[in-house]
Amino acid sequence: MIELDFPAVLAEWPLLAKGVVVTLGLTTVSAVLGIALGVACAWARTEGAAVLRVATTAYVEAIRNTPFIVQLFFVFFGLPALGVKLTPEWASVIAMVVNLGAYAAEIVRAGIQATPKGQIEAAISLALTPMQTFTRVVLPPALRKVWPAMVSQIIIVMLGSAVCGQISTEELSYAANLIQSRNFRAFEVFIVATVVYLLLSVMVRHLLNWLGSRFLFGGRRG
Amino acid sequence: MTTTKRHLLTAAAALAVCALSSAAFAQTALEAVQKAKLIKIAVPTDFPPYGFVGVDLQPQGLDVDMAKYIADKLGAKVELVAVTSGNRIPYLQTKKADLVISTLGKNPEREKVINFTAAYSPFFQAIFAAKSLSVKSLADLGGKSIAVTRGAIEDQELSKIAPAGTDIKRFEDNNATVSAFVSGQTQLIATGASVAGNMMQRNPQLGTEYKLLLKDSPNFIGVAKGEDALRLKVNEIIAAAKKAGDLDKMSQKWLGRPAGNLPE
Numbered sequence: 001m002i003e004l005d006f007p008a009v010l011a012e013w014p015l016l017a018k019g020v021v022v023t024l025g026l027t028t029v030s031a032v033l034g035i036a037l038g039v040a041c042a043w044a045r046t047e048g049a050a051v052l053r054v055a056t057t058a059y060v061e062a063i064r065n066t067p068f069i070v071q072l073f074f075v076f077f078g079l080p081a082l083g084v085k086l087t088p089e090w091a092s093v094i095a096m097v098v099n100l101g102a103y104a105a106e107i108v109r110a111g112i113q114a115t116p117k118g119q120i121e122a123a124i125s126l127a128l129t130p131m132q133t134f135t136r137v138v139l140p141p142a143l144r145k146v147w148p149a150m151v152s153q154i155i156i157v158m159l160g161s162a163v164c165g166q167i168s169t170e171e172l173s174y175a176a177n178l179i180q181s182r183n184f185r186a187f188e189v190f191i192v193a194t195v196v197y198l199l200l201s202v203m204v205r206h207l208l209n210w211l212g213s214r215f216l217f218g219g220r221r222g
Numbered sequence: 223m224t225t226t227k228r229h230l231l232t233a234a235a236a237l238a239v240c241a242l243s244s245a246a247f248a249q250t251a252l253e254a255v256q257k258a259k260l261i262k263i264a265v266p267t268d269f270p271p272y273g274f275v276g277v278d279l280q281p282q283g284l285d286v287d288m289a290k291y292i293a294d295k296l297g298a299k300v301e302l303v304a305v306t307s308g309n310r311i312p313y314l315q316t317k318k319a320d321l322v323i324s325t326l327g328k329n330p331e332r333e334k335v336i337n338f339t340a341a342y343s344p345f346f347q348a349i350f351a352a353k354s355l356s357v358k359s360l361a362d363l364g365g366k367s368i369a370v371t372r373g374a375i376e377d378q379e380l381s382k383i384a385p386a387g388t389d390i391k392r393f394e395d396n397n398a399t400v401s402a403f404v405s406g407q408t409q410l411i412a413t414g415a416s417v418a419g420n421m422m423q424r425n426p427q428l429g430t431e432y433k434l435l436l437k438d439s440p441n442f443i444g445v446a447k448g449e450d451a452l453r454l455k456v457n458e459i460i461a462a463a464k465k466a467g468d469l470d471k472m473s474q475k476w477l478g479r480p481a482g483n484l485p486e
Contacts, residue, residue, distance in 0.1 A: 076402075077405050080406045085407065166394050167398070167402070167407075168369075168391035168392055177372060178392065181377075
């Protein structure tokens with residue numbers, strides 16, 4: 001029978017707390033910027049000029065078909081060769097934004113394509129500019145349709161941030177690894193980390209569902 | 223013939239062979255080496271810069287140089303025997319090698335089964351950085367970023383002695399730690415001599431040099447139990463090499479640091 005020693009792990013709570021803060025911080029920044037990037041790319045892929053369309057398609061395909069950790073290593077270990085040196089935290093944020101942006105682009109595009117043509121024609125006949133049509137008529141119902149998928153993707157990116165510890169970003173998994181390399185209580189540490197991740201995911205999902213309906217596309221359904 | 227009987231016979235035959243071969247080894251290893259003008263020395267081939275296979279497929283490194291040096295002083299040709307950390311002591315015990323020069327650290331468990339000569343080269347965990355960066359003492363680490371492999375000996379030492387304000391960046395494994403330093407993400411690196419030696423060889427453009435010592439655990443040459451004549455002879459050679467500065471030269475060449483004060 002394994003003897004579990006949770007006090008040894010919980011005594012390191014400042015490290016864990018810092019890890020939670022960093023993980024949430026990374027997720028918040030990359031969610032906001034990632035959705036913005038995703039919407040921009042979705043617009044470019046549906047409404048943009050041909051060049052823009054090709055460029056965003058290349059970006060989306062490149063990111064969606066490579067592992068996140070490779071993208072992260074590229075930003076942190078690769079870019080310095082071009083003279084771009086980033087702190088581990090910035091490298092993590094950039095990798096997460098770029099990653100989420102590509103997935104968000106496809107999610108938003110799905111919502112845009114589901115918008116009935118008549119709705120767009122109605123907007124144009126009311127003399128709205130193309131930009132107004134996109135931001136006022138097309139985007140809000142599109143976001144509402146795909147919001148659950150978007151929330152899932154943000155959660156995936158948050159859980160994916162666990163690998164940012166590999167480049168010494170001090171997020172939750174990094175804290176867990178550091179604790180277990182000091183007291184060798186790997187089992188307990190990762191049980192704690194698992195529970196914390198689970199709680200974070202549930203909380204973030206509820207928060208995002210609420211935020212989405214409250215601010216992004218209005219409270220009314222239908 | 224029953225199986226049991228056959229087994230017994232095989233065992234008896236095996237014993238007889240053993241007895242014969244140990245009779246052949248009755249002369250001391252030193253006598254055998256001097257007579258045959260050939261010495262078998264176990265070296266690593268998977269542990270740069272101590273012992274590794276170069277682009278010309280020949281073993282090279284500090285341990286290999288040392289093996290050649292000792293053979294030369296004994297007036298014998300050297301036959302290098304490639305070993306790994308797992309089998310280097312068995313090779314000595316079974317006389318497949320006369321000496322083991324393979325980054326062997328001395329500890330009580332090993333002293334029970336083999337003997338050690340004086341130390342011939344340093345092995346250490348240390349802090350390395352570019353020549354242009356001035357790091358003279360531990361206090362100089364404050365405010366600087368330093369890469370280290372999480373949970374390794376150097377991490378434990380560094381965490382203990384680094385001044386507050388040192389930006390310690392911990393990575394998953396030696397490769398990531400080295401990558402972080404080589405790509406310029408950290409100013410310094412804390413790692414073992416072998417990892418650092420390898421890194422410096424592959425990235426000469428960085429001008430990396432040894433800065434501060436974290437922990438010392440020198441290497442000794444292993445000799446089989448009962449071969450005191452050989453052990454004393456090798457000790458003489460090591461002492462002379464130390465005096466002549468040859469040990470320092472070898473250490474400087476492969477590790478970027480003089481051998482320093484090695485224990486006898």
